[in-house]
Amino acid sequence: MTRWGMVIDTDRCTGCAACMVACHAENNIQTVGEVEAGKGRAMHWIRIERYYEGEFPDIKVRFQPVMCQQCGHAPCEPVCPVYATYHTPEGLNAMVYARCIGTRYCANNCPYTVRFFNWFSPDFPQPLERQLNPDVSVRSAGIMEKCTFCVQRIQGAQDVAKDEDREVRDGEIRTACSQSCPAEAIVFGDLDDPESRVSEFAEQARATRLLEELSTEPSVIYMRGGR
Amino acid sequence: MRRRDFVKASALTAGATVIEGCTDEEHFIIQQVRQTTLPGETVWRPGVCRQCAAGCGIQVRVVDGNAKKIEGNEAHPVNRGGVCALGHSLLQELYNPDRVLQPQRLAGARGSGSFEVATWDDAMAAAVQAVSGAAPDRIGIVARDGTGLTGALWRRFASALAAPAPTFLEAPETEVERLAARVALGTDDYPHFDIARAELVLSIGAPFADRWRSPVHYIRALAEMRRGRATRRGRLIQAEARMSLTAANADVWLPIQPGTEGVLARALAGYLLESGGVAAPARQRYERLFPSAPPTLAEAATACDIREDRLLEVAEELAGAENALVMGGGSAAGHTNGLFNVTAALGLNLLLGNLGSPGGVFSPTRVDLGRALSSTGAATPASRLAERLRDGAVDVLIVADADPVHTLPGGFGIADAIAGVETVIVLGSSLDDTAVHADLLLPISTELERFEAAEPGTTAAVAALGMTEPVIEPMGESRHPADVLIALASGLGGGVAGQFPWSDFEEVAEASIEVELARLPGGSGADASDFFDEALERGGVFGEGDPAGAPPGPSGAGPQPAGGRFEGAPNDYPFVLLPFESVRSGTGRAANRPWMQELPDPLSTVMWNCWVEIAPADAEELGIHDQDLLRITSPQGSIELHAVVDPASRPGVVSVPLGHGHSGNGRYAEGRGANVLTLVGSSLVDGTSAPAWAATRVHIERLGEGELVRFGRSYEDMGHDEVIPVGWAPHEPLRKTNPEKSV
Numbered sequence: 001m002t003r004w005g006m007v008i009d010t011d012r013c014t015g016c017a018a019c020m021v022a023c024h025a026e027n028n029i030q031t032v033g034e035v036e037a038g039k040g041r042a043m044h045w046i047r048i049e050r051y052y053e054g055e056f057p058d059i060k061v062r063f064q065p066v067m068c069q070q071c072g073h074a075p076c077e078p079v080c081p082v083y084a085t086y087h088t089p090e091g092l093n094a095m096v097y098a099r100c101i102g103t104r105y106c107a108n109n110c111p112y113t114v115r116f117f118n119w120f121s122p123d124f125p126q127p128l129e130r131q132l133n134p135d136v137s138v139r140s141a142g143i144m145e146k147c148t149f150c151v152q153r154i155q156g157a158q159d160v161a162k163d164e165d166r167e168v169r170d171g172e173i174r175t176a177c178s179q180s181c182p183a184e185a186i187v188f189g190d191l192d193d194p195e196s197r198v199s200e201f202a203e204q205a206r207a208t209r210l211l212e213e214l215s216t217e218p219s220v221i222y223m224r225g226g227r
Numbered sequence: 228m229r230r231r232d233f234v235k236a237s238a239l240t241a242g243a244t245v246i247e248g249c250t251d252e253e254h255f256i257i258q259q260v261r262q263t264t265l266p267g268e269t270v271w272r273p274g275v276c277r278q279c280a281a282g283c284g285i286q287v288r289v290v291d292g293n294a295k296k297i298e299g300n301e302a303h304p305v306n307r308g309g310v311c312a313l314g315h316s317l318l319q320e321l322y323n324p325d326r327v328l329q330p331q332r333l334a335g336a337r338g339s340g341s342f343e344v345a346t347w348d349d350a351m352a353a354a355v356q357a358v359s360g361a362a363p364d365r366i367g368i369v370a371r372d373g374t375g376l377t378g379a380l381w382r383r384f385a386s387a388l389a390a391p392a393p394t395f396l397e398a399p400e401t402e403v404e405r406l407a408a409r410v411a412l413g414t415d416d417y418p419h420f421d422i423a424r425a426e427l428v429l430s431i432g433a434p435f436a437d438r439w440r441s442p443v444h445y446i447r448a449l450a451e452m453r454r455g456r457a458t459r460r461g462r463l464i465q466a467e468a469r470m471s472l473t474a475a476n477a478d479v480w481l482p483i484q485p486g487t488e489g490v491l492a493r494a495l496a497g498y499l500l501e502s503g504g505v506a507a508p509a510r511q512r513y514e515r516l517f518p519s520a521p522p523t524l525a526e527a528a529t530a531c532d533i534r535e536d537r538l539l540e541v542a543e544e545l546a547g548a549e550n551a552l553v554m555g556g557g558s559a560a561g562h563t564n565g566l567f568n569v570t571a572a573l574g575l576n577l578l579l580g581n582l583g584s585p586g587g588v589f590s591p592t593r594v595d596l597g598r599a600l601s602s603t604g605a606a607t608p609a610s611r612l613a614e615r616l617r618d619g620a621v622d623v624l625i626v627a628d629a630d631p632v633h634t635l636p637g638g639f640g641i642a643d644a645i646a647g648v649e650t651v652i653v654l655g656s657s658l659d660d661t662a663v664h665a666d667l668l669l670p671i672s673t674e675l676e677r678f679e680a681a682e683p684g685t686t687a688a689v690a691a692l693g694m695t696e697p698v699i700e701p702m703g704e705s706r707h708p709a710d711v712l713i714a715l716a717s718g719l720g721g722g723v724a725g726q727f728p729w730s731d732f733e734e735v736a737e738a739s740i741e742v743e744l745a746r747l748p749g750g751s752g753a754d755a756s757d758f759f760d761e762a763l764e765r766g767g768v769f770g771e772g773d774p775a776g777a778p779p780g781p782s783g784a785g786p787q788p789a790g791g792r793f794e795g796a797p798n799d800y801p802f803v804l805l806p807f808e809s810v811r812s813g814t815g816r817a818a819n820r821p822w823m824q825e826l827p828d829p830l831s832t833v834m835w836n837c838w839v840e841i842a843p844a845d846a847e848e849l850g851i852h853d854q855d856l857l858r859i860t861s862p863q864g865s866i867e868l869h870a871v872v873d874p875a876s877r878p879g880v881v882s883v884p885l886g887h888g889h890s891g892n893g894r895y896a897e898g899r900g901a902n903v904l905t906l907v908g909s910s911l912v913d914g915t916s917a918p919a920w921a922a923t924r925v926h927i928e929r930l931g932e933g934e935l936v937r938f939g940r941s942y943e944d945m946g947h948d949e950v951i952p953v954g955w956a957p958h959e960p961l962r963k964t965n966p967e968k969s970v
Contacts, residue, residue, distance in 0.1 A: 009450075009454060011453050011454055011460075012450035012453065012454050014436045014446050014449065014450075014472060014473075014476045015472060015475065015476070015829040015830075016311060016312065016436065016442065016446055016472065016810055016829070017312045017810050017811070017826055017827075017829055018309070018310060018311045018312045018314075018315065018443075020312065020826055021312040021315040021316055021822050021823070021826060022310065022315050024315075024822050025295075025296055025297070025315050025318060025822070026296060031821040031822060031824070031825040032825070033821075033825075033835075034824075034834070034835035034836070034936055037825060037834050037835060037936050037938075038934070038936040042825055042827075042834060042938060044827075044938070047827070047938065048827075048829050049939070050829060050830060050832065050939060052874050052875065052942075055874065056482070056842065056874060056875060056876070056877070056878075057480075057482050057533075057877075059470070059480075059874060059875050060475075060480070061470070061475035061476075061830070061875065063475070063476075063829065125324040125894075126324060127322045127324065127702070128319065128322045128323070128324055128821075129322075130293040130294075130322050131293070131294065131295060131318045131319070131321075131322050132295075133295055133296065134267065134290055134291075134295070176296075179298055179299075179308070180298065180299070180309065180310045180315065181309060182306065182309030182310070182311060182442070182443040182446040182447050182450075183309075183446050183447060183449070183450035184309075184447065184450060185450065226453060226454075226460065226478075
């Protein structure tokens with residue numbers, strides 16, 4: 001069985017934010033403008049969290065990219081009254097946009113605050129809409145959205161593999177954030193494949209997950225250590 | 228398939244049904260055309276990113292003739308598959324709703340921004356008339372960068388006209404860094420630093436994980452240095468007055484007093500010399516560069532305002548490391564004593580014995596494809612051009628893909644002086660701060676819509692030349708800037724036209740490849756046409772293997788040690804101002820792109836605006852709270868900005884990101900923040916013609932409360948849960964703190 005997972009090496013990550021723009025470009029994420037952003041409505045499926053440690057002059061900074069953790073026991077799933085968010089057999093917390101009625105229960109229940117609500121329909125003034133990715137739905141007002149682990153890329157690679165009568169190879173699927181990362185800090189793959197790079201990382205002593213005590217069983221693994 | 232073939236085949240397919248007996252080649256081409264234009268199918272085409280001088284290789288996803296996504300070209304030695312935030316946002320330059328897509332002619336008062344649409348024929352006729360009517364010595368040319376073929380073409384044009392050499396708007400510290408490398412290491416350009424294989428990197432001022440020189444290349448190297456080897460993890464020490472993104476990623480940050488970077492480097496050299504680990508030839512070479520006795524660590528500690536024990540730790544680590552290297556540049560190069568600072572930093576490599584060895588410093592590798600087009604490397608410094616403009620010595624100003632009004636210091640007076648120029652011709656794609664002063668605005672294509680041949684501004688391990696065909700058809704009536712130049716030269720006729728015998732830029736590139744073939748990687752003995760086609764398919768001409776070539780060493784004595792001077796007396800202007808490039812705004816080119824406006828700065832987390840970073844102690848003394856509106860005044864001028872009380876700011880230093888405060892430039896950019904360069908005077912870095920952009924003092928006054936849009940929380944609102952106590956166990960999961968809820 002496949003269980004998609006991601007490893008983020010925070011010792012490689014420099015916080016350059018290339019992943020954030022890559023994600024916007026790949027997933028047709030709208031920008032909301034200054035006023036709405038000021039109300040906390042900016043939609044960054046992946047964000048860079050910044051932490052300070054110590055005080056000047058002995059102050060250090062740590063960066064941590066955070067996106068939907070694709071939890072194994074996802075708090076967002078059971079609260080959806082219309083089953084718009086559900087667990088796929090491959091371990092993704094999928095969103096069925098057509099089912100979503102915008103109760104926002106899922107976002108309230110997410111301890112990682114990675115779900116974003118479309119307060120307005122997106123505006124892509126001509127000719128900006130020519131950039132939109134044809135493989136990804138543009139979400140309208142009233143719909144909840146979040147990181148999908150670039151499910152369109154997963155499906156694309158699975159289609160190719162099926163046509164060629166083979167399994168998807170490790171490293172063949174790269175999410176937009178992972179592909180863009182100048183530091184190669186983000187690795188994507190199958191956590192159920194013991195040979196995969198993500199599995200290799202997951203077994204190392206540096207591996208950790210966010211808010212483990214909540215037993216959400218996140219599929220995103222962070223590699224700690226370093227500075 | 229080449230673009231020319233494509234055009235030919237497109238014509239053929241139109242009449243294919245009536246053509247009997249197509250040759251195999253034609254048939255093949257027709258099939259290719261059909262294959263590449265299937266509706267809904269993805270095609271990946273190689274391109275070159277020209278958003279900064281790094282010149283990364285990219286792959287562009289094209290569906291139905293539209294560019295959808297940019298990824299890195301893994302074959303390109305500069306970026307090896309990575310792309311930065313700015314590179315991704317190139318798509319929003321291409322499809323910008325405010326992009327200028329037709330030639331524009333001034334239709335009101337100069338500077339009013341009022342234009343009317345013109346035809347290309349009329350616009351070019353007007354341009355030819357203006358240039359031919361002006362005395363050659365009263366023509367000014369400003370172009371974006373001087374590297375590669377485009378720079379060579381502008382040089383050739385100026386020389387054919389007998390006009391002063393063009394001004395290239397490279398990053399201001401680039402000239403200082405280049406000169407320092409020449410003096411300290413004897414290289415003709417900034418060298419290659421083998422960061423990935425180093426054990427310790429000391430960077431004095433060089434913000435190489437920010438937007439400096441070649442960000443993707445350096446970030447990758449830094450990550451490899453740390454986690455690319457199973458055996459050991461490399462370390463980074465950053466000496467820089469501001470907590471840049473690089474300093475934020477350092478293992479040790481030395482928040483040095485601005486302008487004393489050279490003293491630090493010299494004191495470290497003194498420690499290395501005394502420690503006895505330096506071989507005699509290395510010592511001799513260093514002493515040729517700096518014959519005088521270096522300061523002690525204690526003296527440096529006082530001058531640099533860093534505890535002596537911390538300096539000693541750094542000195543010991545440097546002396547004990549197997550493969551250590553020292554970089555210099557950035558704000559250290561932007562002080563009046565920038566040349567001394569960077570020369571002293573780079574000179575440390577002589578003592579570390581790392582020239583030409585793994586994890587050390589290597590000679591730059593340049594293709595320099597344009598050398599056959601223009602043998603001179605001549606350029607008019609921006610400061611000299613500004614002088615000419617102020618003196619009324621320019622009648623016709625040609626500005627190509629550059630925004631000198633926005634990107635040069637306010638002290639240069641370009642914004643006012645440009646009003647006195649008779650005719651301003653701008654080749655651009657937006658109504659930016661310079662283009663609003665234009666008489667003629669000629670729309671140019673982006674790098675995705677044109678044949679591109681670009682050399683990396685900063686050398687990678689091996690030689691590289693990005694070269695690609697247009698990825699998509701040009702939008703509107705936009706044209707290749709080099710094609711506009713060729714047309715202008717042809718229109719001028721006579722000797723000038725004779726110097727430009729090509730029909731377009733692609734022909735220039737093909738001819739240059741043919742001339743330089745034997746010198747190019749893999750070119751020796753190759754067929755020029757095949758070589759050219761293969762390069763286009765690959766995305767360029769790339770060398771292979773490990774870096775080679777040790778820098779020859781110092782070319783003579785270095786600049787005299789000197790302290791930094793600042794415009795403004797400390798009593799009247801108590802704070803040192805450090806402008807910087809944020810990953811979200813760069814130098815302002817991306818200001819009208821919504822992705823970049825809504826991208827939070829990684830440190831301040833500010834979106835959609837500009838800000839000034841001030842230390843908590845200074846803020847408290849002045850009664851300033853986060854987000855307050857402040858007036859920042861320098862001897863040169865004053866601007867209003869919102870405060871970010873920043874726990875990592877050095878007291879006495881305030882920092883402001885570049886690239887904001889556009890007077891026009893489109894719906895997303897207009898009227899946001901202020902341009903920090905308006906505060907910067909006309910001082911130059913000693914011994915160079917580069918502006919000293921980090922040599923200004925300012926006064927700060929609180930105007931009242933304000934509002935700043937942030938993605939995260941301010942320092943004042945954080946409490947303690949976002950400030951992790953020192954001694955945090957590396958394997959303990961980080962407590963995640965929630966930014967503002969989205970619901």
